Each structure stands twice: as structure tokens, then as C-alpha cells.
Amino acid sequence: MTDKLTILIVEPDKTRAQAIIDSLAATGDHHIRVLSASTGLARSVAEMNPDLVLLDMANPSRDAIDALTLASSPLERPVAMFVDRSDDGLTKAAIEAGVSAYVVDGMQPDRIKPILDAAIARFHMFSRMRSELAATKRALEERKIIDRAKGILMRARNMSEDDAYALIRKTAMSQGKKIADVAQALVTASELLS
Amino acid sequence: MRTLPLTLGFMPLVDAAPLIIARELGFAEEEGLALTLQSAPSWSTLRDRLALGQIEAAHMLSPVPVAMALGLGGMRTQFDALSVLSINGNVIGISNALADQLDAAGSIPDFLDAKAAGAALARLKKPLRIGVPFPFSMHAELLHYWLAASGLNTAQALDVRTIPPPLMADAISSGEVDAFCVGEPWGSITVENGGGTLLLPGAAIWQFAPEKVLAVRHEWATSEPDITGRLMRAIWKAGRWLNQPDKHATAAEILSWPEYLGVSAEITERALSGNLLINARGRSRHVPQMMDFFAGAATFPWKSQGAWIGARMAARFGLDRAQSATKAAAVFRSDLYRRHLGPLGADLPAASEKLEGALSEPTRAATDSGTLILGPDRFFDGQVFDPDRPER
Structure with a gap:
């Protein structure tokens, strides 16, 4: 046994x-x-x-x-x-x-x-x-959105990449929001307008 | 009013709708509750999360709180059923092979005729393997009730297996089971995938079966009367909203979101509207009382419903029927329902128990404030359950 x-x-x-x-x-x-x-x-x-x-x-x-x-x-x-x-x-x-x-x-x-x-x-x-893993994935997705938002600003306002990022960051701080959320709002708005 | 955070658990099924609608359409917010909804992978995990206090309330199979009161299976915590979340909503499906056999032996019985369906299966004289989502479920109770009355309940003839709903469609197409009883949308998904045919809605076995309840820990309902009341009101208002046929499309859309069911709105709407597609050839049928969230005092937790479940389980698991019926009736908290929903104008029947199975037509019943129309609640074999004589 x-x-x-x-x-x-x-x-x-x-x-x-x-x-x-x-x-x-x-x-x-x-x-x-x-x-x-x-x-x-x-x-x-x-x-x-x-x-x-x-x-x-x-x-x-x-x-x-x-x-x-x-x-x-x-x-x-x-x-x-x-x-x-x-x-x-x-x-x-x-x-x-x-x-x-x-x-x-x-x-x-x-x-x-x-x-x-x-x-x-x-x-x-x-x-x-x-x-x-989930956090890494989210970070990657957020970075992609921020890149797209920067691109939109660079084209629409004819600004440099650094200035575009600074503007998103400043807006996020003044509204008490996350950078990714402001970027997302910009991307969504631009999709609606195009 | 300060907003209170509250975490609720649910299984991704169409009848979780009252919880989801209460959160998404602001009924919870109106009561000062900020609901977090947590999807559960299995009924046992949902039960354990509630028992151990990881969540405050749950969308629960009505027999689970009864099983716990009877000391059957798993945890020892006592649950209360605050209200009934939904009436009916299950379907019985069969494999394509079994459908062919029934066809060859005559024909597939009418979708609403439980007697004929039971007789047709009995005539095949073949052992049946049937999947149910959980041993303590209305699915299991309805199946055993129906098959026993059809002479198919012997150990040789029947092999009932526990299979989680999301795996049910696979189990039937792979031939692991010959039939199943499952909650929507899983029956419709099986039809959609061509894996099987629907034979019968649960409502054809019992027209007014309390399917899911709003369950909380007994001790929590006692220590948190104010939050209990707010939660009950929010869920009740969501049920009232769901009762409007013109809201079905919106409800189906919300349920289809990935954090809830993640199933197309077209499929979830079938159960809500009662218009089911019953086979892959596209035959559709309308089922009266397919799934109800409000009409006919659907949400009232009748003590006699608890007693019926208790008496049926006692018979199956070898317990004393009268004692079990009494314990089970105590789980259905019609007293809390009266206290918290009466002031809101909910229909309150004068009594908290009734004969189960006695109404074949919508019937007027006395209430505290006037009259209320109760929906038909017959069993397919015409039996009537008297909660005062549960041993019969």
C-alpha cells in the first residue's frame, strides 16, 4: 500500500x-x-x-x-x-x-x-x-492612439511632433484627464469630421 | 444621496438582462448605486464568489439558494432569493442524429407539445445522454419532471451530465450528448451552428418556472437593509423596462457588448421577443412566455415556488420532502419584496404562496391595492402542487 x-x-x-x-x-x-x-x-x-x-x-x-x-x-x-x-x-x-x-x-x-x-x-x-500581459497590451494600444493623435495635430495645425505631444499633454493636465483619453477623443472626433 | 459601489456577478446569459440594464440605463444610479458587473466562468465559481463575499449579489439559478438551505453541494453559506429575475427562458435541444431518428420513427413533435415530445422519445427505447448546466438548476428540475412523467427517468434510460453552457453547442455537435436543456442564447447558437435542433421550450413543461433569482447572502440582507432595498428597486425597474416589446432591440444590442454576452444582437433578441429559430432549415416559432422579466408578477418570489423546488430536490436526493419544502420556502423572501417594492407600486399579491400549476388562463388575483393579472402557470401533465402538502 x-x-x-x-x-x-x-x-x-x-x-x-x-x-x-x-x-x-x-x-x-x-x-x-x-x-x-x-x-x-x-x-x-x-x-x-x-x-x-x-x-x-x-x-x-x-x-x-x-x-x-x-x-x-x-x-x-x-x-x-x-x-x-x-x-x-x-x-x-x-x-x-x-x-x-x-x-x-x-x-x-x-x-x-x-x-x-x-x-x-x-x-x-x-x-x-x-x-x-494585459498592462503591456494596453500600453501598446495607448501608444498607438497617441501616435495617431499626434499625426492628426501635426497635419491639421502644421506643428512638430514634439509640439503636438506637448499640446495633448497640456490639454490632459488642464482637464484632469489621461493623455490616452485626450488622444482617443481627438482620434474619434477627427474620424467623425472626415 | 451618496453613491455606493456594489459588485454583482452574472453568467453571460440573456436572462442576466435585469442586472445589465439596471447598470447601463441608469436605474441603479437612480437608487444611488454604482454597479460593477462581473462575468463568471461557471455557476460554482459564481456561487463561491457570493458565498465568500467577493461580490454582494448575483444572478443565480433559482435552485442554488435552495440547495444551500438543504445543505447540498459545496459551501455552507445561506443565500436569500430577494426577487425572481426571470420566468422561463430555457430550451431543450436535440442532436441532428436524434432528430433524424425521431423523424424516421414518425415525425418531430410540435415545438410546444411537451407530452408528445416525451412520448416520442420514450418510443425510441434508447438510453438518452442529456446535458444540463448545473445539478441545481431549473434545467435539471424541468428535465427530471418532464422525463419522469414520460416514463424515461430510470437510471438505465437516462444519463444526465453537467456541461457548462458555452460548451453545450460543442457537446451536442460532437455527439457527447444526445440532448440538452440550456439557457438562451446557447440553444439558438446551437441552431445557428447547425449542431442541433430545438425540441421544446422550457415553458412547454412549466408555463411559469422561476428561472433565475437575485441572490444575496442572508446575513448581508439582514445587516444592509437600506442597500438591499436600493438594489431590489433598481433591478425591479430594469425588469419593468425590459417588459416593453419595443425595447427588445435596444436590450439585445446592450447584451451583445463584449463585456456581457459578446453574441450578436440578432441572436439574443430571439429569446427576448420569443421568436425562436428552431432548426437550421430556418423554421421559426413564437413561444408565449418564452422569457418574462415583469408581467404577471413575474418578479414576486412566491414561497410556493421555493417549496416546489425544495420538494423536487428532496425527492431526487433522498431528503425529507415536507422539511425541505419548508426550508426552501424560507429562502424566497417575499417579505423583503413587499417591504421594499410595495412603496414603489409593485403588484403585491394578497398571499405569498399559491397553488403552483392551477392557472391555465391569465387570472385576476386579489392584491393589497386592487387586482393583478397572474400569468398561466400550468405543468404540461396538469399536476397541481399544493405547498401545504409538499409530500404529494
Whole structure:
């Protein structure tokens, strides 16, 4: 009889799945399996019979796993959401990080906690990466808009690029608006007028 | 009045409209609320966000607060249903393969005839795999009710699976399920993609099913009576606005925005107007009471509706029916509805419970201030549910 825990990670993205595996490896020697498909999820989980299921809360297939908490057949191992068995702090931390964990009934919380802590840390990293990516994308888009606004001013008022930027910046400051918003308004107005 | 920020969660479905309209057309602002609407990826995540206080209120499947009161599934927090957000709005769809089989065995039954549709499926004598979005949902309740009355509820004949709405169209075209019950726009999207055919609107099974509710934490409704009232009023006014047929096009347009449904306005308008396209060959049908946000006291949280859900779930999950019906009725807060919406002129029925399924015609009912017309609420098999005798 082995003491290893079987952990199932539901994650369609290979890189993310590997990152989760790496972070869990540090918490001990586990059987870790990854499921990438979202079809037939409930059946696969029943077949693999894991002790713990981890998945991203943003994954719409979470409802299929959640439905397993109702498993009533005597052949099925009842699954519970980890939040049931733990203190509120850990629950909140998991949900804020965006990870949902399901454990098989009767599992000792102290065996799961270090694993969940590692998963929470990893998911926090994911969400930071997501925010950074979004911020970078926004910055790029804003720069594009500002460039277009500068172009419009340069043509319409026959001014240099530096003067055009200075004018947008001055207007933004005097109106208490963001430079990108003033630029956007100028671009929209010029589209309407042309 | 100081503007209060309030975060609400919703699933991207047509019946989230009251929340979206309350925010976009200023009904919330009128009540001094600055609403932030947060789209949820799944019902369990929406439930957990509400339970843990990440959001203050949610667009919720009416059976979810009941399930929590009965201690079924997941979190232990107690939710209240402040008002009903919408009546009906689901559709049952079948795969093209199943549609062909029904055609070969005779014909596809009339779109509004639940009895004939149930009988036709039973005649095929084939096990059915059916997708529903969540185990605690009106979809699941209507399906079980309809199929049991059609003799199809045995474990051998029926395999009900949980599939999130956005994946439903794929599940049926890939053959993972033979049929589904899902909220709009997902039925219409399946038709649009040629993945299946609509067999029946949910309204053909129960004419007046409380589909979604405005859910909050019980403890929050108790500690924040003022904000609760403002929220209820804003949502109620949005429902009244949505009740005007000439506003459907505008509502569909707003719902189509990427932060809400991100689905073309032409598709979302089908459920709002009740004019559904039921197959890829372009056959269309008008469904009376397809989805209602206001008419016939649609938003009143009848205790008997809660009791019906509680009694049905108790039967399915092996709980005491009478006790479950009582617990479930308490979740539907008709008392708060009276307190906060009465002064606004909302129709208030004299009683907070009624026989469910007894009205086959629009019927006048006594109210505190005069009369109110209740919409027809029959079940397809003519059964009547008496909340005082939930064990029957």
C-alpha cells in the first residue's frame, strides 16, 4: 500500500500544467496526472480516482467537477470541495488566487494543506503574469492612439511632433484627464469630421 | 444621496438582462448605486464568489439558494432569493442524429407539445445522454419532471451530465450528448451552428418556472437593509423596462457588448421577443412566455415556488420532502419584496404562496391595492402542487 497522493490537474495549457507540477513536486512525492480535455471530464475523474483535483476557477468545466460532490453511487468516492474541510483563511486564499480544489472525503486536511499552499502560490504567479500581459497590451494600444493623435495635430495645425505631444499633454493636465483619453477623443472626433 | 459601489456577478446569459440594464440605463444610479458587473466562468465559481463575499449579489439559478438551505453541494453559506429575475427562458435541444431518428420513427413533435415530445422519445427505447448546466438548476428540475412523467427517468434510460453552457453547442455537435436543456442564447447558437435542433421550450413543461433569482447572502440582507432595498428597486425597474416589446432591440444590442454576452444582437433578441429559430432549415416559432422579466408578477418570489423546488430536490436526493419544502420556502423572501417594492407600486399579491400549476388562463388575483393579472402557470401533465402538502 502506497502512501502517495494521486493529484489530478485539469489544465488545457501544457506550459501552465507543467508549472503546476513543478511547484507541487517540492511538497513531496505524488502521483500527478494532467487532464487537458474538457469533454467527458466527470467520467475521467471517476476513472482516475484521484485524492485531490486542482483546476483553474476560470475554467468553465469546473461545474462538471462540482457536480461530482453529489456522487451518490456506492461505487463512487464522494468528492468534496476543499473549502468544506478547511479554515476560512485557506479557502479565501485559494479562491482569491483562482484555484479550486476538490478532495476525496475523509482526506486529512494537514496532508493537503502544503500542496494547496504551493498551488495557491503558483496560481498567484499566473494571475500576476496575466495582469502584466494585459498592462503591456494596453500600453501598446495607448501608444498607438497617441501616435495617431499626434499625426492628426501635426497635419491639421502644421506643428512638430514634439509640439503636438506637448499640446495633448497640456490639454490632459488642464482637464484632469489621461493623455490616452485626450488622444482617443481627438482620434474619434477627427474620424467623425472626415 | 451618496453613491455606493456594489459588485454583482452574472453568467453571460440573456436572462442576466435585469442586472445589465439596471447598470447601463441608469436605474441603479437612480437608487444611488454604482454597479460593477462581473462575468463568471461557471455557476460554482459564481456561487463561491457570493458565498465568500467577493461580490454582494448575483444572478443565480433559482435552485442554488435552495440547495444551500438543504445543505447540498459545496459551501455552507445561506443565500436569500430577494426577487425572481426571470420566468422561463430555457430550451431543450436535440442532436441532428436524434432528430433524424425521431423523424424516421414518425415525425418531430410540435415545438410546444411537451407530452408528445416525451412520448416520442420514450418510443425510441434508447438510453438518452442529456446535458444540463448545473445539478441545481431549473434545467435539471424541468428535465427530471418532464422525463419522469414520460416514463424515461430510470437510471438505465437516462444519463444526465453537467456541461457548462458555452460548451453545450460543442457537446451536442460532437455527439457527447444526445440532448440538452440550456439557457438562451446557447440553444439558438446551437441552431445557428447547425449542431442541433430545438425540441421544446422550457415553458412547454412549466408555463411559469422561476428561472433565475437575485441572490444575496442572508446575513448581508439582514445587516444592509437600506442597500438591499436600493438594489431590489433598481433591478425591479430594469425588469419593468425590459417588459416593453419595443425595447427588445435596444436590450439585445446592450447584451451583445463584449463585456456581457459578446453574441450578436440578432441572436439574443430571439429569446427576448420569443421568436425562436428552431432548426437550421430556418423554421421559426413564437413561444408565449418564452422569457418574462415583469408581467404577471413575474418578479414576486412566491414561497410556493421555493417549496416546489425544495420538494423536487428532496425527492431526487433522498431528503425529507415536507422539511425541505419548508426550508426552501424560507429562502424566497417575499417579505423583503413587499417591504421594499410595495412603496414603489409593485403588484403585491394578497398571499405569498399559491397553488403552483392551477392557472391555465391569465387570472385576476386579489392584491393589497386592487387586482393583478397572474400569468398561466400550468405543468404540461396538469399536476397541481399544493405547498401545504409538499409530500404529494
